[in-house]
Amino acid sequence: MGDLEIRPAVADDVPVIVAMLADDPLGAQRESPDDLSPYLAALDRLNGDPNQHLVVAVRGGRVVGTLQLTIITGLSRKGATRSIIEGVRVHADERGSGLGSQLIEWAVDQSRCEGCQLVQLTSDATRIDAHRFYERLGFTASHVGFKLPL
Amino acid sequence: MGDLEIRPAVADDVPVIVAMLADDPLGAQRESPDDLSPYLAALDRLNGDPNQHLVVAVRGGRVVGTLQLTIITGLSRKGATRSIIEGVRVHADERGSGLGSQLIEWAVDQSRCEGCQLVQLTSDATRIDAHRFYERLGFTASHVGFKLPL
Numbered sequence: 001m002g003d004l005e006i007r008p009a010v011a012d013d014v015p016v017i018v019a020m021l022a023d024d025p026l027g028a029q030r031e032s033p034d035d036l037s038p039y040l041a042a043l044d045r046l047n048g049d050p051n052q053h054l055v056v057a058v059r060g061g062r063v064v065g066t067l068q069l070t071i072i073t074g075l076s077r078k079g080a081t082r083s084i085i086e087g088v089r090v091h092a093d094e095r096g097s098g099l100g101s102q103l104i105e106w107a108v109d110q111s112r113c114e115g116c117q118l119v120q121l122t123s124d125a126t127r128i129d130a131h132r133f134y135e136r137l138g139f140t141a142s143h144v145g146f147k148l149p150l
Numbered sequence: 151m152g153d154l155e156i157r158p159a160v161a162d163d164v165p166v167i168v169a170m171l172a173d174d175p176l177g178a179q180r181e182s183p184d185d186l187s188p189y190l191a192a193l194d195r196l197n198g199d200p201n202q203h204l205v206v207a208v209r210g211g212r213v214v215g216t217l218q219l220t221i222i223t224g225l226s227r228k229g230a231t232r233s234i235i236e237g238v239r240v241h242a243d244e245r246g247s248g249l250g251s252q253l254i255e256w257a258v259d260q261s262r263c264e265g266c267q268l269v270q271l272t273s274d275a276t277r278i279d280a281h282r283f284y285e286r287l288g289f290t291a292s293h294v295g296f297k298l299p300l
Contacts (some may be wrong), residue, residue, distance in 0.1 A: 018225065045231075046223055054225065071218075073195040074196070074204075075192050075196075075237060076181075086226065108298065118298070118300065121295075122293065133176065141299065147270045147290055148268070148270070150268065
């Protein structure tokens with residue numbers, strides 16, 4: 001499949017990232033690939049925050065995956081720093097290639113480098129395959145995730 | 151019960167915050183109230199980050215509650231900003247007083263002020279009473295929360 005590089009996302013990657021966010025049963029209802037301006041503004045905000053890592057996975061010059069890793073310090077658990085993974089997407093052509101695991105392993109390694117004691121994420125209750133995937137990678141489904149749209 | 155003030159936490163609040171974090175079936179195993187140094191270091195990190203709000207609820211000069219609100223921008227959902235609530239604690243003397251709801255309502259209002267489109271949190275699967283509490287406040291238990299200790 002060729003070498004894989006995982007690197008910070010730049011503005012030129014945004015169209016492909018948004019296409020991947022939208023190419024998903026849940027994302028299709030939430031995204032607007034025809035208007036990239038809110039996504040470019042969000043990338044500017046992310047790039048100004050040292051606790052944010054929006055990355056893309058690149059193979060053979062093509063962006064084939066993405067995730068967002070946020071580093072969150074806090075007082076709980078003896079002042080532990082934790083990280084949160086959001087927005088994991090793998091291009092349709094790459095599903096089953098192991099790329100999802102490589103992205104999560106990157107996020108776990110990066111979290112360890114930044115002194116995190118815990119990595120966490122939430123997955124929609126309907127994404128049964130994703131739940132099995134995270135459990136295979138050593139995550140425990142110990143929590144219930146609540147959301148309130150504003 | 152007297153007037154309630156919700157304000158940013160300062161170093162003098164840390165002993166009470168840590169005592170509340172530890173006065174909890176899960177927290178008791180995780181915290182070290184006898185050594186405050188890691189908590190004070192974490193407070194310094196939080197205070198340097200404009201996306202972090204560690205607050206205390208004060209009634210009659212006593213700290214009686216706490217929570218941490220983190221603002222997270224991202225590309226998903228048309229560049230939506232979301233917030234995450236962590237470390238919600240109410241002093242044993244105040245349980246049942248409505249203070250928990252007031253803290254969450256503060257966090258929701260603050261999230262709205264900062265342009266968030268979504269508030270989210272996770273709660274340990276064993277905290278059944280907390281789940282009912284969040285559902286009463288309008289949250290939906292739509293996700294599974296995964297954790298990986300490092």
